[in-house]
Amino acid sequence: MTRYARRYRHIARKLSRLDLMAGSMDETFLLEELDLMNRDADRRFLDFYGDRGLRLALEKYGIWQALERRGYRDIELSTHADDDRHSLVVWAEAEGCPRTHLVELVVRRDRLVPQAEPECSSLDGAFDVLTVDWLTLRHPLGHFSPERPRLPGQDAPGLGIGERVVETLYRVVDRLGLDAMMTVAEHFHNAVIYRREIEFFDPHYAGRCLALEQLLMQRERLSLTAASWAVEWGLVRDAGAPLAWRGEAQVWAREGGLRDWIGSKTYAARTRDSVDKSRFSLDREAFDERWRQQAPSLEGLESSPVA
Numbered sequence: 001m002t003r004y005a006r007r008y009r010h011i012a013r014k015l016s017r018l019d020l021m022a023g024s025m026d027e028t029f030l031l032e033e034l035d036l037m038n039r040d041a042d043r044r045f046l047d048f049y050g051d052r053g054l055r056l057a058l059e060k061y062g063i064w065q066a067l068e069r070r071g072y073r074d075i076e077l078s079t080h081a082d083d084d085r086h087s088l089v090v091w092a093e094a095e096g097c098p099r100t101h102l103v104e105l106v107v108r109r110d111r112l113v114p115q116a117e118p119e120c121s122s123l124d125g126a127f128d129v130l131t132v133d134w135l136t137l138r139h140p141l142g143h144f145s146p147e148r149p150r151l152p153g154q155d156a157p158g159l160g161i162g163e164r165v166v167e168t169l170y171r172v173v174d175r176l177g178l179d180a181m182m183t184v185a186e187h188f189h190n191a192v193i194y195r196r197e198i199e200f201f202d203p204h205y206a207g208r209c210l211a212l213e214q215l216l217m218q219r220e221r222l223s224l225t226a227a228s229w230a231v232e233w234g235l236v237r238d239a240g241a242p243l244a245w246r247g248e249a250q251v252w253a254r255e256g257g258l259r260d261w262i263g264s265k266t267y268a269a270r271t272r273d274s275v276d277k278s279r280f281s282l283d284r285e286a287f288d289e290r291w292r293q294q295a296p297s298l299e300g301l302e303s304s305p306v307a
Contacts, residue, residue, distance in 0.1 A: 004167040011060050012171045023050025043081040045088055061168050066161050071141050084108045097140050106134035123261055130173050132183040137162060144300030149225045152187045152232040166197060173254055180258050185247040189228035198250040203267045205248040207274020215280045235287045239279040
């Protein structure tokens with residue numbers, strides 16, 4: 001549960017379906033303005049939210065105001081549907097910063113069909129989920145620093161609104177009557193951050209991620225940023241071979257069988273077993289040398305590219 005859960009649930013109860021479905025196309029328009037041959041033209045976001053409804057929700061949840069506090073103006077959003085994939089992009093400009101995207105979200109409705117778990121009959125059947133294929137939160141006005149170095153995959157610092165966005169997505173799951181939200185972490189640090197709210201569906205991968213955290217962040221005492229770069233640079237080994245990071249499904253379950261599974265004793269036991277069987281190691285000498293070389297660019301002290 002995020003710190004925004006109670007407040008956002010209260011706000012969600014006050015937002016009606018008509019509020020959220022409102023869109024600019026609801027008013028009169030000329031027939032020739034529509035692309036009648038394009039089945040995705042002018043579809044609502046997730047076939048429910050209108051553009052005006054989306055903006056209203058972002059304002060009520062404080063996301064719009066958070067962007068303004070960070071120095072952005074002329075904020076606009078756009079949506080697009082491509083078959084089952086729906087994208088939402090928030091654009092803005094600022095003093096000394098050309099118009100650019102701050103938020104990019106790609107989602108789709110999906111079905112999670114788990115393999116039968118003999119010790120967890122509640123997983124019988126399939127679950128309707130909101131799959132997050134892509135989420136970017138960029139703060140181009142921000143600066144990397146020794147306190148906030150660049151993370152793998154970043155071209156700008158984060159906006160610091162991730163918890164708000166995640167809680168908003170939970171409200172989408174509620175509104176659409178889905179069972180869960182699901183995503184796959186592109187990098188190790190994403191998986192660690194997600195695990196605060198969104199657990200791995202398969203306890204085997206939950207255990208492997210936890211074992212990596214224990215090695216890198218507890219025994220080796222690396223920051224999350226340094227740990228993620230150690231994985232990215234191929235300096236973590238898995239039973240002697242370089243570890244190639246591959247994200248696996250992580251799930252936030254609204255209620256019912258999925259939530260029961262993730263909170264079950266069986267899940268916890270299998271997670272511990274996976275931790276015990278993991279054989280990760282870090283080439284610390286190679287990491288320290290690589291970090292020494294890359295730290296100036298990661299910390300924004302020079303502009304040399306990170307290789």
